[in-house]
Amino acid sequence: MSPPTAATEARPELVTRDAQAPRGPAWVARVRSADHKTVALIYIAASLSLLVMALVQFTLMRVQLIVPDSTIIEPEIFARILSASGVTFAVLFAVPLALGVIGYIVPLQIGARGVALPRLNQLSAWLYIAGAVVLYVSFVYTPGQGGVLGLPPLSSTAFNPDKGVDNWVIGVLLSTAGFVCFAINLIATMRNMRAPGLAWRRMPLFSWAAAVIGWVILVVGPALIAALAMLTIDRHFDGVFFDSAEGGAPLLYEHLVYVFMSGVYAIVVLFAAGVISEILPTMARKPIFSHRAAAGSLVAIGVLTPLAWMQNMYSAPIDLGFTIGTMLVALALMVPIGILVCVWIATLWGGAIRMRTPLFYAAAAFSTIVFGLTGELAYSVIPVGWQLANTTMSQGDTLYVLIGGAVLGGFGALHYWLPKMTGRALGEGIANFALIGMLVGLHMYVLCMGFAGLEGQPVDIFKYPGDTGLSTLNLIASIGAFVSVASALVELGNVAHGYRNGRLVGHDPWGGSTLEWFALSPPPPHNFDAVPDVRSAEPLLDIRDSVRRSTDGVSAPVS
Amino acid sequence: MRRALAPAVIAFVAITSPASALRLSPESPHSPNTSDMETAYWVMIVIAIVLAVVINLGLVAALLRFRERRGRPPARVTAGRGAITRIGVALGVAAVAIFVFGVIQTDSARTVAENGPNGLTAAVSRTAQVGVKDVPSLAEVAAEQETLSQEPEGGSPVFIPKEGDPLEISAIAQQWLWRFEYPGGVPGQRTFSYGTLVVPVDTAVVLNITSTDVIHSWWVPALTGQVQAVPGTVSRTWFRADEEGTYTGQGTVFNGTSFPAMTIHVNVVDSATYQDYVEGLNDDLREAQGIVEAESAEAEAAGGGGAEGDTP
Numbered sequence: 001m002s003p004p005t006a007a008t009e010a011r012p013e014l015v016t017r018d019a020q021a022p023r024g025p026a027w028v029a030r031v032r033s034a035d036h037k038t039v040a041l042i043y044i045a046a047s048l049s050l051l052v053m054a055l056v057q058f059t060l061m062r063v064q065l066i067v068p069d070s071t072i073i074e075p076e077i078f079a080r081i082l083s084a085s086g087v088t089f090a091v092l093f094a095v096p097l098a099l100g101v102i103g104y105i106v107p108l109q110i111g112a113r114g115v116a117l118p119r120l121n122q123l124s125a126w127l128y129i130a131g132a133v134v135l136y137v138s139f140v141y142t143p144g145q146g147g148v149l150g151l152p153p154l155s156s157t158a159f160n161p162d163k164g165v166d167n168w169v170i171g172v173l174l175s176t177a178g179f180v181c182f183a184i185n186l187i188a189t190m191r192n193m194r195a196p197g198l199a200w201r202r203m204p205l206f207s208w209a210a211a212v213i214g215w216v217i218l219v220v221g222p223a224l225i226a227a228l229a230m231l232t233i234d235r236h237f238d239g240v241f242f243d244s245a246e247g248g249a250p251l252l253y254e255h256l257v258y259v260f261m262s263g264v265y266a267i268v269v270l271f272a273a274g275v276i277s278e279i280l281p282t283m284a285r286k287p288i289f290s291h292r293a294a295a296g297s298l299v300a301i302g303v304l305t306p307l308a309w310m311q312n313m314y315s316a317p318i319d320l321g322f323t324i325g326t327m328l329v330a331l332a333l334m335v336p337i338g339i340l341v342c343v344w345i346a347t348l349w350g351g352a353i354r355m356r357t358p359l360f361y362a363a364a365a366f367s368t369i370v371f372g373l374t375g376e377l378a379y380s381v382i383p384v385g386w387q388l389a390n391t392t393m394s395q396g397d398t399l400y401v402l403i404g405g406a407v408l409g410g411f412g413a414l415h416y417w418l419p420k421m422t423g424r425a426l427g428e429g430i431a432n433f434a435l436i437g438m439l440v441g442l443h444m445y446v447l448c449m450g451f452a453g454l455e456g457q458p459v460d461i462f463k464y465p466g467d468t469g470l471s472t473l474n475l476i477a478s479i480g481a482f483v484s485v486a487s488a489l490v491e492l493g494n495v496a497h498g499y500r501n502g503r504l505v506g507h508d509p510w511g512g513s514t515l516e517w518f519a520l521s522p523p524p525p526h527n528f529d530a531v532p533d534v535r536s537a538e539p540l541l542d543i544r545d546s547v548r549r550s551t552d553g554v555s556a557p558v559s
Numbered sequence: 560m561r562r563a564l565a566p567a568v569i570a571f572v573a574i575t576s577p578a579s580a581l582r583l584s585p586e587s588p589h590s591p592n593t594s595d596m597e598t599a600y601w602v603m604i605v606i607a608i609v610l611a612v613v614i615n616l617g618l619v620a621a622l623l624r625f626r627e628r629r630g631r632p633p634a635r636v637t638a639g640r641g642a643i644t645r646i647g648v649a650l651g652v653a654a655v656a657i658f659v660f661g662v663i664q665t666d667s668a669r670t671v672a673e674n675g676p677n678g679l680t681a682a683v684s685r686t687a688q689v690g691v692k693d694v695p696s697l698a699e700v701a702a703e704q705e706t707l708s709q710e711p712e713g714g715s716p717v718f719i720p721k722e723g724d725p726l727e728i729s730a731i732a733q734q735w736l737w738r739f740e741y742p743g744g745v746p747g748q749r750t751f752s753y754g755t756l757v758v759p760v761d762t763a764v765v766l767n768i769t770s771t772d773v774i775h776s777w778w779v780p781a782l783t784g785q786v787q788a789v790p791g792t793v794s795r796t797w798f799r800a801d802e803e804g805t806y807t808g809q810g811t812v813f814n815g816t817s818f819p820a821m822t823i824h825v826n827v828v829d830s831a832t833y834q835d836y837v838e839g840l841n842d843d844l845r846e847a848q849g850i851v852e853a854e855s856a857e858a859e860a861a862g863g864g865g866a867e868g869d870t871p
Contacts, residue, residue: 075816075817076816078816079813079815079816079818082813145815145816147813147814148813151773151774151812151813152773153772153773153774153790154773154774154813154814154815158772159734159772159773159815244789244790244791244792245790245791248791249791250774250789250790250791251789251792254774284625284633285627285633286633286634286635286636287635287637288637289636289637289638290637290638290642290643291637292643293638293643293647313787314785315776315778315784315785315786315787315794315811316787316789316794317786317787317789317792317793317794320665320669324662324665327658327661327662327665328658331654331655331657331658331661332651332654334650334651334653334654334657335647335650335651335654338646338647338650339643339646339647339650341614342643342646343638343643344618345614345617345618345621346638348618348621348622348625349621349625350625350633350634350636351625351633351634352625352626352627352628352631352632352633353621353622353625353626353627354627355622355626355627363618363622366618367615367618370610370611370614370615370618371611371615374606374607374608374610374611374614375607375611377603377606377607377610377657378600378603378604378606378607381599381603381657381660381661381664382661382664382665383595383596383599383600383661383664383665383668383784384596384599384600384603386596386668386784386785387585387593387596387600387780387784387785388585388600389785389811390776390785390811390812391811451582451583454582454583454584454585454586455586456586456778456780456807456808456809458778458809458810458811459811459813460813460818461809461818461819462818462819463819464819
């Protein structure tokens, strides 16, 4: 049990302390580096930049909807903003932010000195960035206006001959291909490079979530790549995959794109669940209530959510048997999500909770996701879905989950783990202030748009008539949206400031129980000089205990 | 400041929740199928709100009660055997109960009801499956159009479905307009209108919905749920309007730049007015046909060999 003897020998070939410093400017070294930590930081930085893009687009769309029959933005311009905003938020921000945090933390959590396929990992980041660049290059000429999902026939050359749609399609395809590369490396790393003794039953829950996310991407990513490849063939090589006049099936694209979008939804939920499952026990100084149940729930969510993709297609012409089956799968999600919720509350119960910013963000993410998921529970019942799918009401619940998971969960993860990445803590006062702003704005927005959805406001419209009572609701919703966006920008500024100028903290500022806190902050290129033997799900507690015992009451140096 | 927070939150909730509850009701249903949807909505929204509130209260209670205090170490408890299983079983039972409820409501909402006393026909009860219709081959479509466009022999000039049959109307979407095709019509033509659908009150109407270009969607909240109009496929839905009046709706699937302009108006009138309306449409058609025939005859007489347009 004592760390000095239990630790494995340092593998000299991997120790990089004395390695030559790379020559040339720092950014060249960063671009060329295949170190998982550098790659992950590129992921995080790029995804946060794209969050700014998504926030700007969201603001523009809300400005348009403040007044009825608005003519502030031209319909074509609105359609272009709309088409870019959906993928910017979901594909170019939410997923890569999750992958960035995973790419940094998971190798550390499993006690690996690197990743299995570092060059593939590096390629994945650059494919993702290439995809974002390809999509945004179209803003120089004509951006695509094929809608949020790019559904054919609307996105076919007959209805959208502009090159911008091709940028959209190729951009999303490249990014998704990057995510698939990332997932391959992640799964290979987690299967092969765990510290001695780190069995799956002792795997930290964030790593469990990461493993499930890897498999989800591996399943849903190729579905979208196939759909986009078929769309490209249709657009430029006389394909008829989605041309009903030639026997093609437009619904096929809808199925595939919803398989992917459900996967994105699952990724965001799993990422947030992993973050919450790490932060709550650490901050409450208590072990997770049931590691087994939580891990099992994560797996179940990863399996069931993409399987319920047709939940978004109750109104499409699909045989009843399939939609009924989908409803069953969607309702079955109640079980793992409910168990997870009980485990989290039971983890807090009886703890000694430190009221610090990571906890606030984790609790806010938890609360917001619960609002969203209980709403989704209602829409997963077919007759309710028939009325309210694709209205601003169900969109509000989707936003609860995506914003709660990716934005609040993401900032929570950054507050918790940025000290590991930089050795510096992020500012807490301004972050708490921004969190309140984000929550108030988000609830204002979702609540008002929920009422508007009940009065029949569909998603994606650029105007609504003035005589329907929607104007007050949209006005308040827009104000809420602006409050939320401004707070998110403040918090982004806080992250940017804290990354370079934050207060210096030690290697283990939270007293964490998982292996990443065993490494230095920031970790050296080889992560660990010595990898400890793992004997439980909380290896650092064991190490602290044994240090305390061996030093006979003298305070432990590790914590 | 922290102490002031809790009363402030409670006051905010107390003020906003009654106002919210009033706004929570959906558009009032005017058809048996939307009544079923409304029932499902109320049951599910109450379950959702109760769950969300209970979980959030639990979270807040745990956070407030177990704040770090001097001299109170954290308990190191974890789940005993069976605790999680019990929760899982309870949740599973709840999920199955909701599923059964959902299936019952779905089936009920899909079953085409019989016509009411003021309906177009006094019909006997009949259940029909509504949902996907197989993609009709072109020959089938042509044959169907042929039969539908036969002028009823000696009977009413307006097509009236046989006893017990619902009135079947086609709704065909295109960017950014709906075309409605009524059964019957003058030979060689189908009776149609654009933009506004006129239907008789108290009559079961089955809509065959399709599209000629991109994917659209049909949604008139008071009468039907959402149905996608997919090119090459016929989706079906139905309603039986219980009150005369105009009902509006809008698609929910983005279909191009003029998406919000593509509104739907359903005008529910009494049976006599409906028959007059359709007959009016037929008269217009006949008139138009007459003009075209006269023109082409003229063109033929002039020997121009009218290349444009076929003679009907």
